[in-house]
Amino acid sequence: MQTAPTKNTSRTYLRMAFIPLAVGINLGISALVQILKLPVFLDSIGTIITALLFGWRSGAIVGVLSFAISSVTVFPPAIYFSGTQICIAIYVQIVGGFGGFKNVFRTFVSGIGLAIVAALVSAPVIYFLFGGITGNGISIFTLYLQAHGFSKGASVITSGITAEMIDKVAQCLITLFILKSIPASLLKNFYSDRLKKNNL
Amino acid sequence: MDRRQLHPYTRLLLLVSGIIGTAWSQAPLPIAGFEMILLVILAVNSGIRLIVIFLMIVLLPMMVMLTVFHLFVHSLNGPVFIAQMLTVLKLTVYTTLIQIALIIPLQYVHFTFRKWGFRKDSLLILVSSYFVWMDVVKRSERILLARFSQGYIEKRTFMAKLRQIPFLLVPLIIGIMRTAAERSQSWDEKGLVERLETVRFSPVRGMNAYNCIIVLLAISWLVYNGVLLINRH
Structure with a gap:
């Protein structure tokens, strides 16, 4: 016998239905970036949106799943940076709770903070697993810093923050633009405190 | 087999x-x-x-x-x-x-994740994620086709499609959110999570x-x- 759906049941199913689709957003955009060899990643927009809508756990699931699937499709080393996605989701939940996506200026500042968090969390993976060099464009800057007296650790962190700055700020601004563009009638289905605190 | x-x-x-x-x-x-x-x-x-x-x-x-x-x-x-x-x-x-x-071959995705211990909503999310790529590609193609038919894309070249990325994102995500809302209602009514526990799969x-x-x-x-x-x- 089927019972009438409660509000909690509906939100659970909404989360379950949205998460795979948000994974698709991450995969689609990052695949395009990989193909075009753009100097950014743009691989966390789905994670950020999900964390704002459903919280950090759902955002983390989106991030980890999209990186796991990306590692078997377009970018094999992606899975090693799954921890970064979890931290991104946690950061977005915290910052979103304080209205960090309320306007362009606040989003810009939140993006800078996100860049620093992402770079710091990725640095140990790059340092210990990749020996400091991942083989992409950022590695050239890492080598440059090492050649000018920076230690390997400092080079990895500094080059990481520099690279992530443009990428994460762009992702936060794109997320704000997307959420502002969504009709209110559709967004009300995904209501959360974080959306209210960010005037979305 | x-x-x-x-x-x-x-x-x-x-x-x-x-x-x-x-x-x-x-x-x-x-x-x-x-x-x-x-x-x-x-x-x-x-x-x-x-x-x-x-x-x-x-x-x-x-x-x-x-x-x-x-x-x-x-x-x-x-x-x-x-x-x-x-x-x-x-x-x-x-x-x-x-x-x-x-x-994992698509016909064995469900069996594999069940054996790895995933159940109920986590199983549903994992299995859906494996199939979502095709869904997103189809949606993107539909949006590009709509823009092409309305004259926003002059030529069907790679660079022309590339320039559509900013215009692709918003309708793509709006479409995804609408689909998520519709699917969640459908899944809720059908009790999909419980059904996944009893469905027969390819071992x-x-x-x-x-x-x-x-x-x-x-x-x-x-x-x-x-x-x-x-x-x-």
Whole structure:
């Protein structure tokens, strides 16, 4: 016998239905970036949106799943940076709770903070697993810093923050633009405190 | 029933033993040999075509790039060079192991994740995520077609499509949110999560020669490197 759906049941199913689709957003955009060899990643927009809508756990699931699937499709080393996605989701939940996506200026500042968090969390993976060099464009800057007296650790962190700055700020601004563009009638289905605190 | 398919437990055992064994190993030649065997397993599982694509587009460029960068940093300084090559080889092995574990034929996705212990909503999310790629590609194509028919895209060239990315994102995400809302209602009414627990799925038989060989290989690799590690200390 089927019972009438409660509000909690509906939100659970909404989360379950949205998460795979948000994974698709991450995969689609990052695949395009990989193909075009753009100097950014743009691989966390789905994670950020999900964390704002459903919280950090759902955002983390989106991030980890999209990186796991990306590692078997377009970018094999992606899975090693799954921890970064979890931290991104946690950061977005915290910052979103304080209205960090309320306007362009606040989003810009939140993006800078996100860049620093992402770079710091990725640095140990790059340092210990990749020996400091991942083989992409950022590695050239890492080598440059090492050649000018920076230690390997400092080079990895500094080059990481520099690279992530443009990428994460762009992702936060794109997320704000997307959420502002969504009709209110559709967004009300995904209501959360974080959306209210960010005037979305 | 495909006898060449890896049982979910075999995949998991190979992944875990392979990663631990490789992490313990300090000799490049055995690691290179193990990688060769892994490539054969990948070819048996996924076909020669995928192996060639994987080698040419993923593995070889990754190895060449990392090698060149490490050479640039450390030149041909003997012990340091060998240490850096070990890093590159280990990364290659980890990447191949993950490919073997996660490249699952679509008809076995449900069976595999159930055997790995995922249930109810986590199982639903995982299975849906494996199929979502095709969904997103179709949506993107529909949006591009709509923009082309309305005259926003003059030519069907790659660069012209590329310039549509900013205009693609918003309708794509709006479409996704609408679909999520509709699906959640449908799934809720049908009790999909409970139904997943009882649905029949395509099983993979574990008790065949192929799986037994892989299990032996995984355990042997782990034990071999474990013994060497103990002897080193």
